[in-house]
Amino acid sequence: MRIFSVTEFIELVNETLQALDAYEAFAVEGEVSGYRVNQGQWVTFDLKDERSLVNVFLPIWKLRTPLEDGMRIRVAGTGRVYAKYGKFSLSAEQIELVGEGALRKALALLRHRLEQEGLFTSERKRELPRFPRRIALIASRDSAAYGDFTRIVCERWPLLDIHLYNVLVQGERAPEDIRRALAAVQASGEAYDAVVLTRGGGSFEELMAFNDEQLARDIFASRIPVLAAIGHERDVTLAEEAADVRGSTPTDAARRLVPDRRDVEYEIASRIRSMSDSLLRRLQENRTALHRILESGSHWASRYRIQVDAWASATEGGMRQLLESNRERLQHLTRLLKGLDPTAVLARGYSFVQDTRGRVISGVSRLGRGQAIFVRMKDGTAGATVNVVKKQF
Template sequence: MSRVPVFGVSDFVAVFNQTVAYAYPSVVIEGELSSFRVSKNRWVYFDLKDEDANVRFFGSVYNLPGPLEDGMMLRVVGSPQLHPKFGFSITVQSIQLAGEGTIKKAAKLLQAKLSKEGLFEQARKRMLPYPPKFIGLITSAESAAYADFVKVIGSRWSGLEIGLYDVQVQGEDAPTQIIAALEYFNSHAQAPDVLVITRGGGSSEDLQVFNTESVTRAVAGSRIPTLVAIGHEIDVSLAEMAADMRASTPSNAAELLVPDRQRELAELHDVSQRMSDSVQRAIARAREKLSAFDGQSRDYINLVIRRQRIQLESTRKLLSFINPSTVLKRGYALVYKDGTLVRSKTATKRGDQIQIRVADGQFGA
């Protein structure tokens, strides 16, 4: 019978850790969160439990997907180890929310936290250029979302550029890749006019990346206007709430960004036709006014001529009436003394030589 090895305490801990590290370098454990606490705003301690057991975990606050509460279901990736003083625990590598109820509860907690910071305020939101010349697209190149977005854009408009940054839109690596894409476009020398982050629908776990604090903050912090389109009408993700605009689907995102070329052409034709009709009506009204004015002008001119003729005739009659020759014909006479018209009886005396002018001649006296 082989002998059972005898270890010192430290040796046993070392051998145990070596054996576990070789057999299980990392493990994934799912359970209910309990005894959750944060120490010095840096370290986190918690247990995962089920009906029969519980396991202790240790990690960094940077491992947290967002605010957590006891009772949530978590899926934790970590490396098991036996600590010389504190016993068995698992060092956290990553934490995922597990179960629809937990995911929704975590999203509400994070929403309350970020709302206090003003990340969802309407005053922060910017107008998107319409239509943009350059779109930065963040999605999976193999997804139906990408195909739908590009197809709708192409059918509605032309002459714009789409720059794709291929990312995973679910899973453990998705947050890091989406944040990297946002940073890439924001630091690009030829920055897009708008950034579109999109994917199709899915379960709450599939869409969990868009409810993470890191992705939500990255969307809110983009210096380029953002549009987030997650194909899930029931719940609005935090990333959508932080974006400048949200769309219900990838196709809807394309519709919001660019006009429909055929509709624009039809509207342009209608506007052109209305303008042409308006001009024709204005010309017709002007012609009517000109014709009426022409008739009125002729009537006015004729009236003026008649008035001038009457006035001229009156003047002629007046001149004729006061003409000396006319007066003489009525039996009057003009008396001159030394060639000067006599206007008073005092201008002459007995014995003066005078000339008298009548209608048919003159004589002396």
């Protein structure tokens, strides 16, 4: 029989545990009990099941998600017996929530904390410009959300310049990918009027990328107004709550972002008609008032009545001519706007080419062999790869 001192025995146990950890990664699943934070630096709790429990500890900076008693979690780490107390503990390296219930509970805790910090307050939310000229679109190029959003924008306001930042929209790498894209937008130097963050609907777990705490903070800190539309009415994400404007779906986001050009044309025409009617009505009122003054005045004033009539007629004619000129200019601008509508060109059998960021490629100088492109036609978009580039002189 081999005899060990207490210290030697604990060292042997720890060596065995380290060898086990090196041989095969493992995680322990159970329910959180006795959760507490010590001295603002260390998190400790018991992880238990129906028959057993083990103590878990980790530095607070390693805790990526809020915890509370009753949550079911999975802990990856290293087991160790601490010689001073002879107590076995699990030093946690990574904690993963298990089940939708635990995810929702952690999300509720995080949402409450961010709300208390003022990230969702309505007072700091900014309005979107009524007539945006250039926007950054953060979305997956291969998603239905991208197609739906760009289709509605082109139908309503074809003059908008859309720069696509292609990102992952679900999975472990998605939050960081989206954050990098948002940072690139801020640092680009482009005069973006808005940032649009969008994806289609999905399960609660699939949308968790948009419940990332740091992503919500980055959206809150954005110098450019952010419109977020994650495409799920039931579950509103933290990204949407931190954004300046929320759309319920990608299609709704497009409608919130840009006006319908037909409504704008009608509004301009209505305002010009209203101005014309108002000016002519006021001119008539002033002419009537002048006649009354002249008729009620002394006899000498009557000789100026003809001059007043002539002046009024000349003024009215000038106003009518000015209004008619403006009306013709409006009609000309309306025709130009319709002529710039790419959907009208597409309907005649033509197409246009875009790069992976959604920008129109106007010449072969912007193309290279192997480059991915998208061809926009009247009924949809087709992806392609450039094999040959030929210049025509």
